[in-house]
Amino acid sequence: MHYYIITGSSRGLGQALTEHALRQADTTVIGVSRHATIRHERYHHQPLDLSDMLAVQNNLHKVFPPLPAAASITLINNAGVLGDIGYLGEQPNEHFEFVLDINLIAPAMLMNTFLSTYQGLNIPRTILNITSGAAQRPVDGWAAYSASKAALDALSRTAQKEQDLRGSGVCIRSLAPGVVNTAMQEQIRNVPEQKFSEAARFNELHEAGQLSEPAAVAAKIIGWLRQAAPLPAADPVLRLSELPD
Numbered sequence: 001m002h003y004y005i006i007t008g009s010s011r012g013l014g015q016a017l018t019e020h021a022l023r024q025a026d027t028t029v030i031g032v033s034r035h036a037t038i039r040h041e042r043y044h045h046q047p048l049d050l051s052d053m054l055a056v057q058n059n060l061h062k063v064f065p066p067l068p069a070a071a072s073i074t075l076i077n078n079a080g081v082l083g084d085i086g087y088l089g090e091q092p093n094e095h096f097e098f099v100l101d102i103n104l105i106a107p108a109m110l111m112n113t114f115l116s117t118y119q120g121l122n123i124p125r126t127i128l129n130i131t132s133g134a135a136q137r138p139v140d141g142w143a144a145y146s147a148s149k150a151a152l153d154a155l156s157r158t159a160q161k162e163q164d165l166r167g168s169g170v171c172i173r174s175l176a177p178g179v180v181n182t183a184m185q186e187q188i189r190n191v192p193e194q195k196f197s198e199a200a201r202f203n204e205l206h207e208a209g210q211l212s213e214p215a216a217v218a219a220k221i222i223g224w225l226r227q228a229a230p231l232p233a234a235d236p237v238l239r240l241s242e243l244p245d
């Protein structure tokens with residue numbers, strides 16, 4: 001059985017990734033989110049609030065059960081939030097802790113626990129962190145989000161280097177999915193210009209039908225992940241357009 005552990009499985013891209021993975025009869029998914037929206041005989045839900053670090057710490061063992069007979073194990077750190085969009089100096093301080101906990105600290109703890117729990121298994125093991133193009137450029141109103149995704153990319157690069165030095169065979173990637181038609185995009189379109197100067201551009205993209213559908217993005221990602229490891233890449237940080245069709 002191939003195992004996927006997918007955070008943010010309740011909606012958006014995470015739900016599409018989960019549904020696409022479950023199409024293969026040899027696949028089981030452990031989904032992590034606050035809400036349970038998927039019912040399937042090979043889907044196991046672990047309710048968890050990734051902004052609650054104590055709950056994360058206390059429940060990590062449930063997310064990563066012993067899987068001695070697994071054919072492969074993949075962790076997809078997909079859950080992510082923008083938090084309230086707005087400029088530094090105009091935000092409550094708690095905003096930064098909230099966004100960084102969900103987008104960076106929780107994924108780091110999940111990566112750490114995945115690597116320690118499944119070390120020594122002689123099967124393909126992959127970690128895919130869902131990042132954003134906003135990690136590479138300043139987007140006003142998104143400072144905490146951009147910073148969290150840039151740090152997630154650094155985490156992916158460093159962890160891959162460490163695993164290469166250990167010769168573990170574990171593959172770690174950060175992947176920016178592009179502009180995907182989810183609740184996160186709905187939030188972006190509804191922010192006033194003085195808090196986010198690119199609001200009009202995102203509305204135009206939506207009106208022009210230029211957002212990717214989650215199912216299509218998920219199909220491309222899962223198809224790529226199911227190819228034989230190691231997944232080739234000079235840099236562990238990738239964009240969706242760099243994946244083979």
Ligand SMILES: NC(=O)c1ccc[n+]([C@@H]2O[C@H](COP(=O)([O-])OP(=O)(O)OC[C@H]3O[C@@H](n4cnc5c(N)ncnc54)[C@H](OP(=O)(O)O)[C@@H]3O)[C@@H](O)[C@H]2O)c1
Nearest residue numbers: 008010011012013033034035049050079080179180182184
């Ligand atoms: N949509 C885009 O255009 C786009 C572009 C670039 C990157 N991304 C990235 O793609 C990933 C998926 O985004 P999306 O667009 O699918 O977002 P979305 O539709 O808003 O879904 C977010 C998912 O994260 C989960 N989540 C949010 N807060 C959580 C918490 N406190 N604890 C546990 N889970 C939580 C949600 O589940 P619950 O509410 O049930 O907890 C939900 O399943 C994110 O990392 C995002 O940064 C998206």
